[in-house]
Amino acid sequence: MKLPAIVWHYLRVKYLQRFSTVEELQTWQQRQLGRFFRQVGSKSPFYAQHCTDFSLADFARLPIIEKQQMMEHFDNLNTVGIRKEAAFQLALQAEESRDFAPTIGSITVGLSSGTSGSRGLFLVSPAERYEWAGTMLAKTLPFGLGRTERIALFLRAGSNLYDTTRSRRIQFEFFDLLTPIENQIERLNFYQPTILAAPPSVLRMLAESQALKIRPETIFSVAEVLDPLDAGFISGFFQRPIGQIYQCTEGFLGVTCPQGTIHLNEDLVFVEKEFLDQEKTRFNPVITDFRRRSQPIIRYRMNDILTIRPEPCPCGSVFQGIEKIEGRCDDVCLFQGKSGGLVKVFPDFLTRAVMAAAAGIQEYTIVQTLAGELEISFRTDSGTPSEMEQLITAKIQQLCDKLQANLPCLHFVPHVPHRGAGKLKRVECRIAKKGTPQYLPSRPLLF
Ligand SMILES: [Zn+2]
Known part of the structure; x- marks a missing residue:
């Protein structure tokens, strides 16, 4: 059957x-x-x-x-x-x-x-x-x-x-x-x-x-x-x-x-x-x-x-x-707003900032473990690590300016390639968020 x-x-x-x-x-x-x-x-x-x-x-x-x-x-x-x-x-x-x-x-x-x-x-x-x-x-x-x-x-x-x-x-x-x-x-x-x-x-x-x-x-x-x-x-x-x-x-x-x-x-x-x-x-x-x-x-x-x-x-x-x-x-990062409060930073904003920093970046991860801090790792086939760090910092600074947020403290750490059965996340927020996210009213229902 x-x-x-x-x-x-x-x-x-x-x-x-x-x-x-x-x-x-x-x-x-x-x-x-x-x-x-x-x-x-x-x-x-x-x-x-x-x-x-x-x-x-x-x-x-x-x-x-x-x-x-x-x-x-x-x-x-x-x-x-x-x-x-x-x-x-x-x-x-x-x-x-x-x-x-x-x-x-x-x-x-x-x-x-x-x-x-x-x-x-x-x-x-x-x-x-x-x-x-x-x-x-x-x-x-x-x-x-x-x-x-x-x-x-x-x-x-x-x-x-x-x-x-x-x-x-x-x-x-x-x-x-x-x-x-x-x-x-x-x-x-x-x-x-x-x-x-x-x-x-x-x-x-x-x-x-x-x-x-x-x-x-x-x-x-x-x-x-x-x-x-x-x-x-x-x-x-x-x-x-x-x-x-x-x-x-x-x-x-x-x-x-x-x-x-x-x-x-x-x-x-x-x-x-x-x-x-x-x-x-x-x-x-x-x-x-x-x-x-x-x-x-x-x-x-x-x-x-x-x-x-x-x-x-x-x-x-x-x-x-x-x-x-x-x-x-859960992976929306939170930056301190220039005029107080927290600003939501969608994973895609950070992805685009890193990609725009340099064409030579092969892989990266961004993890927010603490408020006001980001841990960044990357693998590149061009430029020196410090040049790349400067380029990435500049792009994240631009993003912050656009979002009216303060630049978090950026920690660059060595890149560890993803292996094993765990899920790969390029952008991850590990800060425990209180309460449920704020939703705008949903679209009117069909009926
Ligand atoms: Zn189609």
């Missing part, structure tokens, strides 16, 4: 669900949401109280939740009666044994990455797996199902989610991020993937390896923020543009189109925007995934900062275009 189901979802997403105007998409989304609440919301004890006689006008009154509430109410939120303790135990066992087949009944249990204590659990039924697989193939296979593809996927933890997709034409090979990259190269050379999907830090390590002999036609960055410096380097090595798959525990949220724009998957998720700046260019997505049934994702606030692409994409898609996925809200 599974192959026909996958192919059906593939065809539905690729050919049947086409929208020529934003209005058409919005009308369709409203229908999907109504149906979703009647069929799924009513089965979740947490949402059932809101779902009797649910009308779309009630939607805006539903609570906006984050990962913490999602985990707190896990038992009541899911519609398949799985308890948090049992799910955690199973997922941890699977991770330790690197055997990702176990399920509770037929439900796959997965763990999202994150520091211990903030890891999320996700539940997926077989039907949802087939739907996910068909959708993923429809949105990422460059030449459709008609061609044989060998997909190499680098993941921190596997899941039987990916085994779902294995077939004669479409082959999947899972590369464990916990295995040192040097030990994977031979297997990768033998496998000769046509599609390579990996975090940018891994793509970079592969591109730097002298022993790598693969020529993938399609390359996707997953799981980490794709820094423009890394994108340029990886793309230059493979002689291919780098696409991005914006997929996380909470759903498959976006993917790069053939024109190179990331589009939100508005045929899978309804996205509300909570703007983070006065210009209304950056927002936190609040998502409602009307495909998830075992563990409903309803008005769920993601911590990511997305930047809107202001102009329409030449590909003609009506789905919201995204200029960049900039990082997590």
